[in-house]
Amino acid sequence: MTGFFASPAGDIGLALFLNAGDPPLEILEPLLLALDAARVDCLELAIPFPDSVSDGPVIRRSADRALANGTDPDGVLSFVARLRPQLRHLKIALFADWGHTVRSRPLPDFLDRVSGAGADALLVHGLPPRLGPTLCETAERTGLAVVTSCYASSDPAVMDEAARRATAYLYLVAQYGRTGTTPPQGFAALAPVIERLRAVGNAPVAVGFGVKERAHLEALRAVGADAAIVGSAFVARMEEAQANGRDPVDEALACVEALRPSVPALPREAIP
Template sequence: MAELALEPRPFFTGRGPHDPGLAVFLNAGDPGPPEVFAALLLALDDAGVDCVELAVPFPDSVTDGPVIRRSARRALDNGADLAATLRLLAQVRPRMRHTAVALLADWRHTVAPLGPPEFLLRARDSGADAVLVHGAPPRARPRCLEAADRIGQPMVTTCYARSEPAVLEEAARTASAYLYLVAHYGRTGAAAVQPASLGPVLTRLRKLTDAPLAVGFGVRGAADIAALGRQGADAAVVGTALVARLEQAVLAGEDPVVEARACVADLLISTSDTSNGRKP
């Protein structure tokens, strides 16, 4: 596959003070078929989403709750393997005017079988603005980061709010796209985010990196996003809340693309002035 000639796209920039950006998580291929999912990505771009964390589906994720796990199973049943995900990305990413795409892939299921250099090269050449490797063992992380640096592929690093100081420092030092701060231990969708508790760790991380700080796990609505902005987050990541609405729309025989637009509009309403929501 020839490398796509795309300009690098910044993450979560251009917002006002305490006005965090929005990232959303989706499993590639859910909802399907491919033309519906492509229309969904373009609708999210048009609606003003800053980043889509686009997962290469894999089964039985230990970090995901039932909503995301059902989504991954539907995507796999729709044939959304790595090759199909990269084809979709290569077709749609050049048509997206605003939204960046962070390709999320599981170490064991997707990255390790190919090896980090080959996987990262394929991701870059398909148009990924960043890569997030899920579940990489500590010994593998340096290899991933070195391979990414050699080809100029920005990387998302992760840590938990209660990670040890050395883990926080490593995540901050090595983030070249953005740092994903996981708000709490457990599975996606299991508990609501508590923004006030995250202020100290966001302050600490801000002193360690210039990379944007995105918070996920338990972000359910506009009030959460606004509160995270007040605590110093550059962005919020919404996964289960969006995927659940898309699932419900499909089950009800409704258009998931229309539902996605409605969900994003709800998430981007300013809680300080509901008459002046953010516009793309």
């Protein structure tokens, strides 16, 4: 497996999603170090923004908590810059909303800041399609890899464009809807979609939306996905841990162990 995902032989890559600031950044720092030690491949780290129409209630509550904690773009970029040199395996794909975070800034300046902070890639949520070429060209000049996305039901031309432009990975949304919703028919229907995307582009294909458990990862591996993205289910574990006074780091490690038992769990005291 190439690029962002370097999982044990025969397994599938693993990406997790969190809003920066939920848990608070002082807790998020040891949590990311724990994910790195557990050899999670990628963290999609969102700069929080309100009222996302594509997110379900779990991720929307998380974004609201992060914003209430005072999390802002400058703080997130400073956090990434401080932490990135300590990570040996985990890559950070920064997730930024076009309307809330990016649009008010000159695009080259924003990409320079993201690259300078050490983020491994950038996914811009809600980017107007007409700006896709500009984003990719500007990112290439700054040396920043790009995550593109499409739905499994997207028009073939949209899929092909997403596959060609992805330089980090392509985020394949398993079904149209909101985060946290598993396709009622399962993931088997994605096989021809993944085959098409791989024939057009060179970046790994990572599947998200409704990926919650080990059986889902195995199903995605069977249809040829390079990685699985676990978002709402992971955020929900963090929400429950904080609400019930449990350590989010311990909860994160337990979640990873359940998702990928092929990687031996590390004792908590072994985490930097």
